[in-house]
Amino acid sequence: MARFDLNDGGVVVIVGSGAGGGTLGNELAQKGVKVVILEAGSRIEMQDFVNDEWESFTQLAWSDMRTTSGSWRVAKDFPNLPAWIVKAVGGSTTHWAGASLRFDEHEFRVKSTYGDIAGANLLDWPITLAEMEPWYAKAEDKMGVTRTNGIAGLPGNNNFKVMEAGAKKLGYKSVHTGNMAINSEPRDGRGACQQIGFCFQGCKSGAKWSTLYTEIPRGEATGNLEVRPNSMVIKIEHDASGKVTGVVYADESGAMQRQKARVVAVAGNSIESPRLLLNSASNMFPNGLANSSGQVGRNYMRHMTGSVYAAFEKSVHMYRGTTMAGIIKDESKNDPKRGFVGGYEMETLSIGVPFMAAFLNPGAWGRSFTSAMESYPRMAGMWLVGEDMPQESNRITLDAKAKDKFGMPVASVHFDDHPNDVAMRNHAYKQGAAVYEAVGATVTYPTPPYPSTHNLGTNRMSEKPKDGVVNKFGQTHDVKNLFISDGSQFTSGAACNPTLTIVSLAIRQADHIAGAMQRKEI
Amino acid sequence: MREVDRRSKYDRRVFLKGAATAVPAVAIATSAGLSVSDAWADDATTLAPATLKTLVKVARDIYPHDFLGDSYYIAAIKLWDGKAAKDPAVKSLISDGVTQLDKAANERHKVPYAQVPWETERVVLLQQIEQTPFFQKVRGDLVVSLYNQKEVWPKFGYEGSSAEHGGYIKRGFADIDWLPKA
Numbered sequence: 001m002a003r004f005d006l007n008d009g010g011v012v013v014i015v016g017s018g019a020g021g022g023t024l025g026n027e028l029a030q031k032g033v034k035v036v037i038l039e040a041g042s043r044i045e046m047q048d049f050v051n052d053e054w055e056s057f058t059q060l061a062w063s064d065m066r067t068t069s070g071s072w073r074v075a076k077d078f079p080n081l082p083a084w085i086v087k088a089v090g091g092s093t094t095h096w097a098g099a100s101l102r103f104d105e106h107e108f109r110v111k112s113t114y115g116d117i118a119g120a121n122l123l124d125w126p127i128t129l130a131e132m133e134p135w136y137a138k139a140e141d142k143m144g145v146t147r148t149n150g151i152a153g154l155p156g157n158n159n160f161k162v163m164e165a166g167a168k169k170l171g172y173k174s175v176h177t178g179n180m181a182i183n184s185e186p187r188d189g190r191g192a193c194q195q196i197g198f199c200f201q202g203c204k205s206g207a208k209w210s211t212l213y214t215e216i217p218r219g220e221a222t223g224n225l226e227v228r229p230n231s232m233v234i235k236i237e238h239d240a241s242g243k244v245t246g247v248v249y250a251d252e253s254g255a256m257q258r259q260k261a262r263v264v265a266v267a268g269n270s271i272e273s274p275r276l277l278l279n280s281a282s283n284m285f286p287n288g289l290a291n292s293s294g295q296v297g298r299n300y301m302r303h304m305t306g307s308v309y310a311a312f313e314k315s316v317h318m319y320r321g322t323t324m325a326g327i328i329k330d331e332s333k334n335d336p337k338r339g340f341v342g343g344y345e346m347e348t349l350s351i352g353v354p355f356m357a358a359f360l361n362p363g364a365w366g367r368s369f370t371s372a373m374e375s376y377p378r379m380a381g382m383w384l385v386g387e388d389m390p391q392e393s394n395r396i397t398l399d400a401k402a403k404d405k406f407g408m409p410v411a412s413v414h415f416d417d418h419p420n421d422v423a424m425r426n427h428a429y430k431q432g433a434a435v436y437e438a439v440g441a442t443v444t445y446p447t448p449p450y451p452s453t454h455n456l457g458t459n460r461m462s463e464k465p466k467d468g469v470v471n472k473f474g475q476t477h478d479v480k481n482l483f484i485s486d487g488s489q490f491t492s493g494a495a496c497n498p499t500l501t502i503v504s505l506a507i508r509q510a511d512h513i514a515g516a517m518q519r520k521e522i
Numbered sequence: 523m524r525e526v527d528r529r530s531k532y533d534r535r536v537f538l539k540g541a542a543t544a545v546p547a548v549a550i551a552t553s554a555g556l557s558v559s560d561a562w563a564d565d566a567t568t569l570a571p572a573t574l575k576t577l578v579k580v581a582r583d584i585y586p587h588d589f590l591g592d593s594y595y596i597a598a599i600k601l602w603d604g605k606a607a608k609d610p611a612v613k614s615l616i617s618d619g620v621t622q623l624d625k626a627a628n629e630r631h632k633v634p635y636a637q638v639p640w641e642t643e644r645v646v647l648l649q650q651i652e653q654t655p656f657f658q659k660v661r662g663d664l665v666v667s668l669y670n671q672k673e674v675w676p677k678f679g680y681e682g683s684s685a686e687h688g689g690y691i692k693r694g695f696a697d698i699d700w701l702p703k704a
Binding site for chain 1: 695
């Protein structure tokens with residue numbers, strides 16, 4: 001395994017080891033580029049994952065202090081937990097569900113397609129679906145996405161069968177067990193899904209793709225990649241010419257270290273990545289690094305989300321088997337006649353009794369709540385995930401008071417639903433309930449959004465430097481050897497789960513960085 | 523379909539030792555197959571036994587599950603004695619909260635909270651304090667300490683950890699048999 005010197009200014013430093021950072025690190029290492037990944041969390045291997053929701057949450061979740069504001073309900077129910085993401089090697093690819101969907105063509109051209117929408121800061125991506133298709137194909141092959149590359153779909157579990165039966169009764173056409181980066185058959189050195197049912201707690205069989213046990217060890221095997229866990233980057237430094245020169249990070253013992261770098265790529269998820277840029281403000285960049293546009297931290301998107309759980313007369317046992325292997329795609333189109341632009345997916349979802357108690361209706365108590373809890377084995381559940389509107393006022397800022405243990409201001413997350421988000425959620429709740437009522441649900445529960453798992457948009461891509469933070473390769477408009485490699489690059493959120501697009505962009509970005517390094521452009 | 527055996531699959535003594543070490547009286551009572559005696563609260567170090575007993579009633583009124591015996595609610599609230607021992611602010615929050623609740627019960631029903639006969643009447647008293655830090659602390663902790671007990675999971679038809687059993691691939695992940703033909 002490689003070990004690089006702190007003063008080795010030839011390395012690419014990547015902040016974060018998840019879908020973006022872990023993939024970029026491996027791709028660069030495969031091309032012979034020396035890489036140091038600095039990961040804030042610990043290295044927790046597959047065998048150490050636990051099938052226990054709260055224990056796993058304690059083991060994996062990013063629980064460092066954050067603050068919230070805005071009218072979203074998460075700010076009231078979970079004021080210091082705006083996002084449910086992971087602090088560990090592998091990042092949120094340890095707990096993601098595996099849903100791997102491509103954007104639709106129009107979802108790269110939202111401004112052109114939706115037009116002007118009051119309050120929305122819409123912008124077309126500087127790339128098109130046609131440009132992304134080859135990279136999507138590489139990502140699908142790498143991750144082993146079902147229903148691509150000749151890989152069979154996963155078998156449907158009980159929760160899927162309920163959703164499928166209801167969807168067919170309603171006349172929905174595009175209903176299947178999803179495009180999942182979970183092996184339906186042994187592939188690429190990993191086994192087939194055992195239907196364990198704890199996808200969110202880290203896959204103990206390794207059937208689900210995670211950078212933790214795919215990209216990262218492969219990159220390490222080249223001798224070009226070093227991963228340093230428990231290394232929290234607190235500042236990116238630059239020279240008098242405005243080029244970045246390295247990062248300062250707190251190591252395992254809390255001591256400050258300075259790692260020099262030729263290139264820095266930030267992939268800390270859409271809350272920490274803008275926080276790091278803002279905390280790296282200097283005399284030359286008083287508003288934060290790469291922030292001449294003022295867009296760093298803005299346009300925070302979290303997807304329109306919600307869940308519908310439904311109780312039936314007889315048992316379902318929704319928790320058995322792959323959590324999210326089930327989808328209804330019919331509502332993902334853009335059909336403004338429904339009263340909103342953009343679309344949404346309906347995907348199977350289950351949570352266990354401990355999380356159901358916490359998330360079904362946070363704060364609720366009494367007989368109506370316990371009656372719902374007692375229907376648990378007879379419940380089916382789905383997650384609703386759709387495109388939300390980017391808004392400049394939805395943003396990550398530095399908290400004026402709260403500081404982390406290193407004295408750096410923590411991230412404050414402000415979010416208000418856009419009227420389009422609300423209209424979409426209400427439509428989705430109605431359709432979700434109808435799916436279950438079609439097969440005999442006795443009661444349905446429209447469940448509010450959980451802390452955000454899809455955090456997007458806070459360092460967005462733009463053709464023009466004034467409209468965003470990075471160009472079509474994730475390179476910051478202001479600093480040519482500084483890149484953004486996570487979902488914060490997203491110009492818009494699309495209806496679908498973001499990981500496949502993050503991975504595709506990272507593969508593409510690695511190609512660009514390696515080429516630019518070879519040409520001595522960076 | 524494979525249904526879940528609602529009887530506990532956990533050894534109760536082991537469970538109580540592991541999850542709530544501060545309740546030996548409960549462990550003794552339940553392991554002997556007896557109903558929970560009144561003695562369980564007597565070994566509390568910080569909160570008054572009467573306070574703890576009222577909290578059990580409050581806990582049941584917040585999350586009433588008639589198929590759960592008192593031992594689960596005791597295990598869920600007994601943790602507060604330890605928290606109160608460590609933090610005087612918690613001690614006064616809990617003690618004062620229960621005192622106020624008893625006062626409100628006495629004013630309206632001439633008896634302390636735990637002796638108000640109907641759940642619906644007690645719930646009215648709780649609704650009046652719903653926004654207080656006392657209630658929010660009690661409810662917020664309870665939603666974890668009650669529902670995160672492994673021993674209650676089978677009673678909700680939930681099977682918990684599955685990887686060590688090979689997942690559900692051969693244990694009914696797709697055994698639903700009552701749906702209309704798609």
